Amino acid sequence: MSRVTRVMTTRSRRKLLIPFFTAGFPDYRTTLALLKEAVKAGVDLLEIGMPFSDPMADGPSIQHSSHAALQKGTDLRQALRLVGDLRKTTLVPIILMGYYNPILSYGESRFVSDAARAGADGFIIPDLPVEESLDFRKLCDQAHLSSIFLVSPTSSEGRMRLIAEACTDFVYAVTVTGVTGGGKKFGRETSDYLMKLKRTLGKPFVAGFGVSSAEAAARLVRFADGVVIGSRLIDIVRYSDTTRQGVRSVGRFLRAVRKAVG
Amino acid sequence: MAADRRNRPDRKGRFGRYGGRYVPETVIYALEELDAAYRKARRSSEFRQTLNAFLSTYVGRPTPLYFADRFSEYLSGPAVYFKREDLNHTGAHKINNTVGQILLARMMGKKRVIAETGAGQHGLATATVCARFGLKCIIYMGEEDIRRQAPNVNKMRLLGAEVIPVSSGSRTLKDATSEALRDWVTNVRSTFYIIGSVVGPHPYPMMVRDFQSVIGRETRQQCRRQLGGLPDYICACVGGGSNAIGIFSEFLGEQSVRLIGVEAGGLGLNTGRHAATLTKGKPGVLHGSYSYLMYDRDGQIVLPHSISAGLDYPGVGPEHSLLKDEGGVKYVSVTDRQALKAFKLVSRLEGIIPAMETAHALAWLVKSRKRLKKSDKIIVCLSGRGDKDMPILESLGEFDK
Numbered sequence: 001m002s003r004v005t006r007v008m009t010t011r012s013r014r015k016l017l018i019p020f021f022t023a024g025f026p027d028y029r030t031t032l033a034l035l036k037e038a039v040k041a042g043v044d045l046l047e048i049g050m051p052f053s054d055p056m057a058d059g060p061s062i063q064h065s066s067h068a069a070l071q072k073g074t075d076l077r078q079a080l081r082l083v084g085d086l087r088k089t090t091l092v093p094i095i096l097m098g099y100y101n102p103i104l105s106y107g108e109s110r111f112v113s114d115a116a117r118a119g120a121d122g123f124i125i126p127d128l129p130v131e132e133s134l135d136f137r138k139l140c141d142q143a144h145l146s147s148i149f150l151v152s153p154t155s156s157e158g159r160m161r162l163i164a165e166a167c168t169d170f171v172y173a174v175t176v177t178g179v180t181g182g183g184k185k186f187g188r189e190t191s192d193y194l195m196k197l198k199r200t201l202g203k204p205f206v207a208g209f210g211v212s213s214a215e216a217a218a219r220l221v222r223f224a225d226g227v228v229i230g231s232r233l234i235d236i237v238r239y240s241d242t243t244r245q246g247v248r249s250v251g252r253f254l255r256a257v258r259k260a261v262g
Numbered sequence: 263m264a265a266d267r268r269n270r271p272d273r274k275g276r277f278g279r280y281g282g283r284y285v286p287e288t289v290i291y292a293l294e295e296l297d298a299a300y301r302k303a304r305r306s307s308e309f310r311q312t313l314n315a316f317l318s319t320y321v322g323r324p325t326p327l328y329f330a331d332r333f334s335e336y337l338s339g340p341a342v343y344f345k346r347e348d349l350n351h352t353g354a355h356k357i358n359n360t361v362g363q364i365l366l367a368r369m370m371g372k373k374r375v376i377a378e379t380g381a382g383q384h385g386l387a388t389a390t391v392c393a394r395f396g397l398k399c400i401i402y403m404g405e406e407d408i409r410r411q412a413p414n415v416n417k418m419r420l421l422g423a424e425v426i427p428v429s430s431g432s433r434t435l436k437d438a439t440s441e442a443l444r445d446w447v448t449n450v451r452s453t454f455y456i457i458g459s460v461v462g463p464h465p466y467p468m469m470v471r472d473f474q475s476v477i478g479r480e481t482r483q484q485c486r487r488q489l490g491g492l493p494d495y496i497c498a499c500v501g502g503g504s505n506a507i508g509i510f511s512e513f514l515g516e517q518s519v520r521l522i523g524v525e526a527g528g529l530g531l532n533t534g535r536h537a538a539t540l541t542k543g544k545p546g547v548l549h550g551s552y553s554y555l556m557y558d559r560d561g562q563i564v565l566p567h568s569i570s571a572g573l574d575y576p577g578v579g580p581e582h583s584l585l586k587d588e589g590g591v592k593y594v595s596v597t598d599r600q601a602l603k604a605f606k607l608v609s610r611l612e613g614i615i616p617a618m619e620t621a622h623a624l625a626w627l628v629k630s631r632k633r634l635k636k637s638d639k640i641i642v643c644l645s646g647r648g649d650k651d652m653p654i655l656e657s658l659g660e661f662d663k
Contacts, residue, residue: 052561052562053431053562053563054431054436054437054440054548054549054563055440056285056286056440056443056444056447056549057286057444057447058444059444063430067430067431070562075560076560076561099547100284100547101546101547101548101555101557101561101563102560102561102562103561104546104547104561105546105557105559105560105561106560106561126286126287127284127285127286127547127550128284129283129284129285129286129287129290131274131283132282132283132284149287150286150287150288151287152286152287152288152290153288154287154288154289154290154291154292154450154451155287155290155291156291159287159290159291163287174286174287174288177288177447177448177449177450177451178288178447178448179444179447179448
């Protein structure tokens with residue numbers, strides 16, 4: 001059984017908390033410290049962003065962290081090294097998020113096998129919709145890694161089912177139409193949409209994009225099986241006076257969210 | 263073979279292995295909606311009639327095919343003809359496409375229009391049709407391009423468009439396109455995204471080609487009347503590649519017509535400072551399609567360079583990628599310096615100030631004049647006028663001499 005499957009089957013009614021960090025932001029060592037701090041705060045999965053020069057699904061925070069990480073020379077090899085370093089101390093599943101071109105350039109097959117060897121558990125590629133992903137999914141299946149696709153408020157019911165079928169373990173639900181970040185308001189429209197997903201997907205799903213507080217997270221997990229928090233964590237690190245303080249603040253924030261989502 | 267070509271792309275938006283739809287899930291529905299609306303419009307005689315009426319009375323089509331007598335004489339070789347897209351309303355071929363897309367936006371009931379622009383010609387053409395149809399218009403433009411193409415920015419604002427400066431990355435067309443896509447992902451339900459070239463996710467490369475193919479259809483008729491047959495060469499500049507596809511599309515598969523696409527060689531192909539995507543790039547994914555692209559060893563997009571804002575883009579349309587692989591079009595490049603020289607030369611010889619983009623196509627003729635035969639008849643797609651390029655010339659000190 002894969003690490004992701006184990007988490008999904010043993011969680012019972014526990015809601016999943018998934019933090020997102022950009023590899024190499026603000027630097028390699030701090031990313032590692034942030035990820036370890038998140039594990040201590042009791043998160044269920046880790047999402048690591050592999051920086052790309054043109055992140056078209058991302059808002060200002062993750063654009064900033066990606067740009068800064070690239071300035072530090074972060075590449076796919078470093079992101080995989082980060083996974084390997086993290087694996088020495090934790091069994092929490094690690095999902096890699098990245099845009100398609102760097103993966104194509106690395107070589108899809110080589111990338112999937114190197115990621116598996118480093119200890120990664122799955123992938124999210126926001127600019128690779130299900131229709132274009134057949135080859136990549138086959139590679140993931142062979143390596144026993146999860147492929148996770150995004151479903152959006154604009155997805156038709158037919159597509160929701162198609163996406164759920166393509167996802168191993170769980171589906172990633174984009175909360176509202178838009179890019180990542182921005183502290184979104186989740187009103188009636190969002191809850192209606194999440195309830196529709198529950199009826200349609202037939203698979204667990206986590207909600208993400210614009211989740212910026214413990215309250216927002218708690219509200220979403222009334223309908224979803226978990227939440228992903230990214231931009232807010234990037235902002236905490238970015239606006240902290242020192243990186244040590246940033247790591248501590250992230251830990252404090254994640255513990256508060258953990259408590260709120262149950 | 264010709265029939266096969268006419269069926270491109272396939273239903274999944276593939277030109278051979280190129281094209282497709284590499285976009286966030288949120289906009290997939292909008293692409294499906296657009297694809298359906300466009301297929302319906304294409305079959306509708308009413309849509310075609312409305313489009314043709316606007317092309318003739320608003321845009322000013324057909325544009326003439328002009329014999330460039332003195333430029334031909336200078337080359338002391340072939341007979342060169344200009345397909346005068348610079349005479350279109352707003353001064354470039356871009357409006358052929360924006361008129362088509364705005365009619366679609368209206369048909370689909372969209373109230374808000376967004377677009378990206380490099381040289382500002384597409385932004386201007388979009389702002390123009392938005393003013394004409396009373397739709398809200400937002401143009402994304404890189405800060406660097408706002409500086410070097412200032413006259414167009416003022417025109418867009420005068421037409422009622424909001425021009426949003428983009429300060430990320432290279433602050434040019436690539437980043438303006440990313441920002442427009444982010445806007446679309448956010449406002450997808452209300453917003454029509456008018457893409458300005460044969461790039462982006464399916465159906466854009468197909469749809470923009472179809473709207474631009476009016477250039478090729480007219481040219482073919484004009485050749486029959488004025489040249490008494492097919493030309494020997496057709497030459498066009500290639501950034502994203504819409505004017506080139508537009509004129510090439512009606513001549514693909516004609517064995518006797520050699521098609522030449524001229525890319526921006528910037529400071530030189532070996533300097534790393536150019537925008538010659540087909541010449542120096544390799545297939546990859548950016549802004550929604552699989553096509554030739556300029557990126558580094560880690561798959562990060564490389565900042566392109568060109569004197570011309572309209573060619574300063576690290577990607578190219580997927581159909582061009584296929585045509586390169588198949589050999590149906592020959593892709594070459596000229597440098598900034600060669601383009602600038604041709605820009606000034608043609609201004610003096612013909613009394614026509616070409617766009618800096620177009621000057622690349624003209625520069626290829628100057629560069630290749632010794633290899634061309636006296637009997638050759640050559641069509642250059644004169645894609646736009648150069649008024650907008652005065653700030654570039656000023657910054658190079660061209661008026662101080």
